[in-house]
Amino acid sequence: MSTLATKTEKKKKSRGASTGSSFDNLEIFLLHLPTTIWYLLFCYAPMFGIIIAFKKYKVRPGKNFLWNLIHNSKWCGFDNFEFLFESSYFGPMIRNTLVYNLIFITLGVIIPVALAIMISHLHSKKVAKTCQTMMFLPHFMSWVVISYFVNAFLATDRGLVNNLFKTLGLSDGKHQWYQDIDFWRWFLVFLNVYKSVGYNMVVYMASIGGIDAELYEAALIDGSSKWQQTRYITLPLLRPIISIMFILAVGSIFRSDFGLFYQAPRNSGALTDITQTIDVYVYKALLERPNINLSSAAALVQSVCGCITIILANLLVKRIDPEAGLF
Amino acid sequence: MAAKVVNARKIKHPLEDRILYAVVYTIIILFCIVVLYPIIFVVSASFSSGTEVQLGHVYLWPVKPSLDGYEAVFSHKNVMNGYRNTLFYTLAGTTINVIITVICAYPLSRRDMPMRGFFMFLYTFTMFFGGGLIPTYLLVNSIGMNNTIWALLIPGAMSVYNMIITRTFFQNSVPVELLEASQIDGCSDARYFFSVLLPLSQAVISVISLYYAVGHWNSYFSALIYLRKVELQPLQLVLRNILLATRISLNEFEDPDLMDGMVGLEFLVKYALIVVSTAPIMCLYPFVQKFFAKGVMLGSVKG
Numbered sequence: 001m002s003t004l005a006t007k008t009e010k011k012k013k014s015r016g017a018s019t020g021s022s023f024d025n026l027e028i029f030l031l032h033l034p035t036t037i038w039y040l041l042f043c044y045a046p047m048f049g050i051i052i053a054f055k056k057y058k059v060r061p062g063k064n065f066l067w068n069l070i071h072n073s074k075w076c077g078f079d080n081f082e083f084l085f086e087s088s089y090f091g092p093m094i095r096n097t098l099v100y101n102l103i104f105i106t107l108g109v110i111i112p113v114a115l116a117i118m119i120s121h122l123h124s125k126k127v128a129k130t131c132q133t134m135m136f137l138p139h140f141m142s143w144v145v146i147s148y149f150v151n152a153f154l155a156t157d158r159g160l161v162n163n164l165f166k167t168l169g170l171s172d173g174k175h176q177w178y179q180d181i182d183f184w185r186w187f188l189v190f191l192n193v194y195k196s197v198g199y200n201m202v203v204y205m206a207s208i209g210g211i212d213a214e215l216y217e218a219a220l221i222d223g224s225s226k227w228q229q230t231r232y233i234t235l236p237l238l239r240p241i242i243s244i245m246f247i248l249a250v251g252s253i254f255r256s257d258f259g260l261f262y263q264a265p266r267n268s269g270a271l272t273d274i275t276q277t278i279d280v281y282v283y284k285a286l287l288e289r290p291n292i293n294l295s296s297a298a299a300l301v302q303s304v305c306g307c308i309t310i311i312l313a314n315l316l317v318k319r320i321d322p323e324a325g326l327f
Numbered sequence: 328m329a330a331k332v333v334n335a336r337k338i339k340h341p342l343e344d345r346i347l348y349a350v351v352y353t354i355i356i357l358f359c360i361v362v363l364y365p366i367i368f369v370v371s372a373s374f375s376s377g378t379e380v381q382l383g384h385v386y387l388w389p390v391k392p393s394l395d396g397y398e399a400v401f402s403h404k405n406v407m408n409g410y411r412n413t414l415f416y417t418l419a420g421t422t423i424n425v426i427i428t429v430i431c432a433y434p435l436s437r438r439d440m441p442m443r444g445f446f447m448f449l450y451t452f453t454m455f456f457g458g459g460l461i462p463t464y465l466l467v468n469s470i471g472m473n474n475t476i477w478a479l480l481i482p483g484a485m486s487v488y489n490m491i492i493t494r495t496f497f498q499n500s501v502p503v504e505l506l507e508a509s510q511i512d513g514c515s516d517a518r519y520f521f522s523v524l525l526p527l528s529q530a531v532i533s534v535i536s537l538y539y540a541v542g543h544w545n546s547y548f549s550a551l552i553y554l555r556k557v558e559l560q561p562l563q564l565v566l567r568n569i570l571l572a573t574r575i576s577l578n579e580f581e582d583p584d585l586m587d588g589m590v591g592l593e594f595l596v597k598y599a600l601i602v603v604s605t606a607p608i609m610c611l612y613p614f615v616q617k618f619f620a621k622g623v624m625l626g627s628v629k630g
Contacts, residue, residue: 027515035427035430036449042481043458046458047456049459131359133613135358142547143545144547148566151570152365152368158594226348282460283460286464299460303459304456
């Protein structure tokens with residue numbers, strides 16, 4: 001009996017003493033190794049690829065990427081960037097990315113928060129649940145499927161909207177929606193809200209569900225209206241989660257949803273002026289009209305700016321509310 | 328007495344609140360209509376007869392119900408092939424994703440993991456900064472994965488976001504005492520991982536599996552970049568090509584004569600395709616949605 005006790009004690013002691021030593025934890029270290037290798041290969045190796053942006057990349061057939069990059073391509077400093085900044089599509093590309101993202105971020109906070117609060121006010125829990133379920137639905141459809149929906153409505157030939165207009169006698173039913181830049185300017189915003197509102201709402205719904213019901217009871221006894229309860233209880237308590245969602249969104253202000261800007265408008269040439277964002281440009285410059293130098297430069301600009309914005313946004317939010325920072 | 332009750336109700340809902348409720352219900356009903364109408368329309372149109380669809384008579388309910396559209400879709404060569412591919416990519420991809428995520432998250436959840444902070448930084452850094460599309464494309468190209476199934480399975484094998492959700496779950500929801508107890512009982516790390524940790528983590532594993540599975544089912548971008556061979560393409564890419572083509576060629580069907588002369592074939596095929604491609608997700612939907620909501624909350628725990 002006593003030997004058993006000392007044995008356990010010894011074991012405990014040896015474990016206690018060895019905490020932090022890497023040999024004892026070899027197993028978990030090994031377990032972690034495959035991911036690390038995969039990670040270094042597929043996430044960090046491409047980072048060295050950003051030097052393409054500073055070189056004049058040339059391909060000699062039959063040679064691999066590294067050989068081409070190191071031996072076959074000359075350094076050219078910031079030439080690629082200069083060329084990119086001076087090109088006529090750089091301005092619109094940045095403008096589209098930033099302006100649309102600003103609109104999306106603003107609406108991506110206001111609409112989901114408003115809807116979440118509204119749904120939480122509904123009398124019947126069952127109705128509230130059904131509403132939430134329905135609004136979540138578009139999140140599960142890919143952009144390809146959404147673009148089919150859009151096409152069903154907007155097709156020039158037999159699209160639902162043109163049909164309806166013709167039946168009602170509002171137009172001749174031949175309107176070319178995919179060429180209509182003024183319409184798409186706003187329709188892109190609508191599509192973004194349509195697809196993302198349900199998903200963004202979930203977080204707020206859950207936070208509202210977590211608010212102590214006693215606060216509302218106390219407010220009710222004091223004779224406050226629903227609007228006052230929302231204004232003075234719900235909104236202030238949602239502030240931390242709103243700011244976290246805000247930084248996450250601002251951090252990706254230089255990115256854009258490829259599906260929304262390329263897939264949904266079916267890459268319509270007439271809409272390029274508003275649909276060309278950085279991502280769309282990089283894709284086109286890789287596969288449609290190959291220009292690896294310029295697209296690498298654009299991608300690097302995007303990455304660096306994105307990284308800076310997320311750090312700044314985090315600092316800003318921390319200053320307003322020290323608890324709410326992301327890191 | 329009764330009057331008093333009515334009065335009490337009136338006090339509960341002052342005028343201001345009633346106006347608010349009217350506004351709230353209107354907005355919510357409008358939103359629901361906007362979300363539901365396209366879906367109802369497409370389903371109805373897909374079950375209608377081609378003539379009626381082409382004439383534009385379908386607005387809400389199917390007109391002259393028929394299954395022509397579905398017949399056409401199921402005899403389309405690329406669609407069925409794409410379907411099989413998507414099933415394969417979803418199953419294989421999700422399996423790889425979940426394994427890699429779990430074996431990455433578990434060591435990071437252990438406080439005694441050597442260089443834990445360093446690894447954590449290594450992973451989170453890529454959430455904010457990355458090489459971008461072109462170097463990744465060139466890399467995949469140069470290791471010979473281009474135009475193979477691996478291009479869809481390996482380069483995106485782990486999402487850091489899901490890994491952090493999993494790690495946070497391991498750390499917060501599985502008590503550390505369990506590890507100590509099993510270590511005292513002489514249980515190896517591997518045994519603890521398989522017999523204690525994984526069974527207790529079913530919730531988070533189902534959440535991330537669904538995240539990955541829905542992602543694979545809906546993804547078309549990597550296929551768009553890497554896959555040129557039609558026989559490897561997933562359903563979403565096949566759909567995209569059909570949508571972009573102005574006309575559907577009869578040669579794409581197994582039995583061209585059958586489809587020849589079918590009125591409104593292109594419309595029917597498009598509507599039926601939407602239903603066929605989204606049906607599996609929609610069947611799983613109620614269940615998926617519950618887990619998604621759960622996952623969002625798991626992910627919002629800072630760590």
